Structure formats: C-alpha cells, structure tokens
Amino acid sequence: MSPQSPIIVLDSGLGGLTVVRALRAELPGEDILYFGDTARLPYGSKTASTVTAFVRQIISYLRPFDPKHVVIACNTATALALPAVRASFPDLPISGVVEPGAKAAVAAAGAKPIPIIGIMATEATIRSRAYEKAIHRRRHHARMVLQPAPLLVPIIEEGRTNKDPLVRLAVKQYLSGLMQHKVDVLVLGCTHYPILRELIAEIVGSEMKVIDSAEQCAQDVAHRLRARGLARQQHEPADQLPAPNSLRTFVTDDPPRFKRLATRFLGLGIDLPTWVSPDELYQQQPSHPVPVSIPA
DSSP states (O other): OOTTSOEEEEESSSTTHHHHHHHHHHSTTOOEEEEEOTTSOOSTTSOHHHHHHHHHHHHHHHGGGOOSEEEEOOHHHHHHHHHHHHHHSTTSOEEOSHHHHHHHHHHHHTTOSSOEEEEEEOHHHHHHTHHHHHHHHHOTTOEEEEEEOTTHHHHHHTTOOTTOHHHHHHHHHHHHHHHHTTOSEEEEESTTGGGGHHHHHHHHOTTSEEEEHHHHHHHHHHHHHHHTTOOGGGTSOGGGSOOTTOEEEEESSOHHHHHHHHHHHHSSOOOOOEEOOHHHHHTOOOSSOOOOOOOO
C-alpha cells in the first residue's frame, strides 16, 4: 500500500455513504471505493457469524485494489465483526465507527458526575453492547439508555424524507423514551441516521447533544492515515490530487436504485455502481484466514 492507494468503505447499503461524505470533507482528493451489500441488507437483524462472513467476503473481493485502509462504515458490522475481521486480515488496517462515536459522546458529556448517554441503533448493535463497553471504558459512571430503532434503516433506504409523516412518527416514537430519561448526549449509532439528523435535533431540542458517528469515524480515519504517513495531502500538491469526486461504488443488487438514492446521502451524483453477484462473494476467502469463534 502507498499514499496513492484507495480507502475502502463498506456497509450493508446506503448508510455508509454518510461516512464517505465526511471523509471527502476531511480528506479531499483521496480515492475511495465504496461497497454496499444491498442484496443482503439489513445487517441489523442478522447474527454475528453471518455478518462477519459477509464482511470477510467483501474485503477479500476488494483486496486486489491494494487498499491502505478499510472502514467498516456500519455500526452493526463494527459491533459484531470487527475483532474477527481484523484477525482474518492481520496486515490490513481496519477500523469501524463505534470507538470514535463513543469517544465523542464521552467528550460531549463534559464534567457532569453521572452523565446520561443515549444510544439509538439497530437491534443487533444494541444487543452487542459495543457502545456500552466502549463508553464505560472511558467513563465508568456514565448511565446508558439504549433505544433500538429497527424501522429507520428500511425507511431511509426507501428514500423517504424528514417531511414524510411516517418518518416523523417513527422518529418521535423512538426518541420519546430517551427524552423521558433526560438524556444529555445522544449517539446516532447507525450511519443511516445522520440523514435524519435535522429532524432528530428538532425533536430533542438544544439541551440534548447529538453525536454523528459518521463524522467521528471520518476524523478517526484521517488521524490514522496521517499518523502512518499515508494521507495523500502529505505527499502531493493540491493541484495534483485526484478530483474530490474520485469515488467508485459496488453493490450486490439494483445499481440504478442505488445511484438514484446516493445523491441524498452524498449531496452529489455518482456513476452507475458496479454490480457484484452475491454468488461471487460467497466464493471469496480471506487471504490470511484465521479460525475465530463467533458467539451466537
């Protein structure tokens, strides 16, 4: 790998594009390969072993592009699969979204003796307790309020907007318990949720700080690349960097639909994604397979 190598960003669908958007702002000029596993979403209702197998297959498929960093831009996949995936690819830098989000939540809580931190995420992310563990490692006395929000990902993937009555009803219902507990900081524990950030902020009001895990993830990746001397800006003049829209996308189902909806997540249009058959992914094997026991 080299500074000119691409960054891989992967997710179950469209949500990880919020990480791509934040990465483009944080690291303009980087080449990014995005993989949306649209045929097998949502990951939030699947087991750890299944999600881990999917992520391994995607990384194996993209490995020939010689990535300098892999971002698991999915809270569910980060929570369920990150340690096992790192073990399968020991020579490849891989990071996720949970640790940066937890770190930012603790910082936002400030000096309050026992802050109340809310996590709104998929059912699988909540069950994993990944955010609880990451936050309590940094703040032992924080109180946690966990809110699964299983309807939000499919609603967002349908292309519904903040003005849709169904969206507003679902968001209000999921936020009501968090508001009753007087949460100080709310972590959006799914990279789809920043699409609804304005609506969420409107409902909870200014007293509750809202943490966008996508933004925190992008800042974490930028720090890692700069620390390793692999950020392109460290080596190339600005006028020689690739265009800021240097983005290539891959999906496992319905490229036209992905292309149409991606504009909402990125704020710009993209080329038609490359279609990758799930059957082709199932044939992939990690370059350095390591047997790992995944709990049910």
